[in-house]
Amino acid sequence: MQSVISIKNLSKTYADGFQALKDVSLEIEDSEILALLGPNGAGKTTLISIVCGLVNPSSGSVEVSGHDIISDYRAARELIGLVPQELTTDAFQTVWQTVSFTRGLFGKPAKPSYIEKILRDLSLWDKKDNILMTLSGGMKRRVLIAKALSHEPRILFLDEPTAGVDVELRKDMWDVVRGLRASGVTIILTTHYIEEAEQMADRIGIINKGELVLVAQKAELMRKLGQKQLALHLREPLERLPGGLDDYELELSSDGRELTYLYSTQGKRTGVRGLLSALQGAGVEFKDLDTKQRSLEDIFVTLVKEQS
Amino acid sequence: MNLQGVKAIYRFEMERTWRTIFQSVVSPVVSTSLYFVVFGSAIGSRIKEIDGISYGAFIVPGLIMLSLLTQSTANASFGIYFPKFTGTIYELLSAPISYFEIVLGYVGAAASKSIILGLIILATANLFVTIEIAHPIWMLTFLVLTSVTFSLFGFIIGVWADGFEQLQIVPLLVVTPLAFLGGSFYSINMLPEFWQKVTLFNPVVYLISGFRWSFYGVADVGVGVSLAMIALFLSLCLGIVWWIFRTGYKLKP
Structure with missing residues (x-):
């Protein structure tokens, strides 16, 4: 795979001394969807802001399709569309005006047929003459996406695109993203939600405290991380695990009343059925059971531990 | 050169003017007419002529300058x-x-508005008094240079300001007083000698004087000095704008 964005040893320290990025290097491949995961303040937005030209890097370099983002910023920026995290729109323009404005700002001559297509795809066509200030939050989010697409970018950055967004918009948005990907657009999105990354991304990068902890193919990562936990609440406390259950690597709680079993949802077999019949065979009875997805936070803890 | 981008900014800013036509164009015209009526008739009835020009006609360049600057x-x-x-x-970022293109878009639009406004005020004043323009080319030169210079100055204020109060404070507390004290309504030769000297530190004096010269051929200070002062202020503003973008001051952390 050819890389479309090449980030080398990028660091950023803000004027107040806060170090938002520490020596980040990352190759983003052509036509992939890369999800950047990380808690608030991890440096995701700073990374995007540097690539897009909103923040000056302290050191390191970024190339977009071989164009340096500083010395050759025009060529680099022409290729990029950015949907910011905050709902920042002008107040008094119409939807049509603001989307056309962005296209002009990016140096492209007017092309009403293309703007119409974007607005239709994003279910904004019937709002095209509405004043921005009168739109709901969800509609503004759509407008921001339309603006970012107005100049036909080859790379699209979506910074927390689904924060505070309803189900319908999320669905529309992912349809648009899939369509863009199919047409060869590279997409970089940041998110808090692992399910989102799981659904959409080809690769996942994890940022924590300004460091890129890990970048991996989604399938690989999900195998590692996409585990569920089954908890069995026993009728009678056990002193120790009965024989014949060794294969399942069960964990017995200290009071002997709860058994936990970790399994992967990605594998062909979860082993849950086998476990339950093995328990029956061993005469262990349970009164209740529940399953729990490992949260992003658990995954972080694991990863950060692994890393150090 | 991203001309489409400059055009987009310019159009955006000009559309803002049409949206706020009352605030942008009508209100300066009304307030200028009020100045004209009040100063022109109240004071004009006591002062017949300054440098051989009727008082009503004398204040027209000053009134236009006052609006241009603010x-x-x-x-x-x-x-x-x-x-x-x-x-x-x-x-934008x-x-x-x-x-350069960003500044061209914003400052170009702001200066265009001021130039249009200046011409509208001139036309309005023409309804009250007869105005002759001795040096039309120089008149337009002063009009354009002043509009561009003060639009650049405004751009700097806009980048610097952290709130609406700071945004208002410079036009209200600096530009307006300097314009009033810069001889909009009088010739500085009418002041006591000491205040004449003090007034020479007010940059607006040179703008108004030069502009008035282009109308009537009379000036408080030499035309060359006026042009030099505008050029100086223009280069100063250009220098500051260049520095703002080079350092990313208040725009780019």
Whole structure:
């Protein structure tokens, strides 16, 4: 795979001394969807802001399709569309005006047929003459996406695109993203939600405290991380695990009343059925059971531990 | 050169003028007419002539200058402050557009508005008194140079301002007093000698004097000095704008 964005040893320290990025290097491949995961303040937005030209890097370099983002910023920026995290729109323009404005700002001559297509795809066509200030939050989010697409970018950055967004918009948005990907657009999105990354991304990068902890193919990562936990609440406390259950690597709680079993949802077999019949065979009875997805936070803890 | 980008900014700013036509054009015309009626008739009935020009006609260049200075500053500062305030500045910074082109769009639009406004005020004044323009080319030169210079000045204020109060304070507390004290309504030769000297530190004196010379051929200070002062102030503003973009001051952390 050819890389479309090449980030080398990028660091950023803000004027107040806060170090938002520490020596980040990352190759983003052509036509992939890369999800950047990380808690608030991890440096995701700073990374995007540097690539897009909103923040000056302290050191390191970024190339977009071989164009340096500083010395050759025009060529680099022409290729990029950015949907910011905050709902920042002008107040008094119409939807049509603001989307056309962005296209002009990016140096492209007017092309009403293309703007119409974007607005239709994003279910904004019937709002095209509405004043921005009168739109709901969800509609503004759509407008921001339309603006970012107005100049036909080859790379699209979506910074927390689904924060505070309803189900319908999320669905529309992912349809648009899939369509863009199919047409060869590279997409970089940041998110808090692992399910989102799981659904959409080809690769996942994890940022924590300004460091890129890990970048991996989604399938690989999900195998590692996409585990569920089954908890069995026993009728009678056990002193120790009965024989014949060794294969399942069960964990017995200290009071002997709860058994936990970790399994992967990605594998062909979860082993849950086998476990339950093995328990029956061993005469262990349970009164209740529940399953729990490992949260992003658990995954972080694991990863950060692994890393150090 | 991203001409489409410059055009987009310019159009955006001009559309803002049409949206706020009352605030942008009608209100300066009304207030100028009021100055004209009040100063022209109240004082004009006592002062017949200054340098051989009727008082009513004498104040016209000063009135135009007063509006040019305050409106250029206010328009250009608001134009760049508002995207900073709403956050839409991210678009400008992420677009393939140079700083020079951004300034060209914003300052070009603000200066255009001021020039149009100046001409409207001139036409309005023409309804009250007969105005001759001795040096029309120089008149337009002063009009354009002043509009551009003070639009640049406004752009700087807009980048610097952290709130609406700071945005207002410079046009209200600096530009307006300097324009009033710079001989909009009188010739500085009418002042006591000491105040004449003090007034020479007011940069606006040179603008008004030069502009008035282009109308009537009379001036408080030499025309060359007036032009030099505008050129100096223009280069100063250009230098500051260049520095703002080079360092990313208040725009780009």
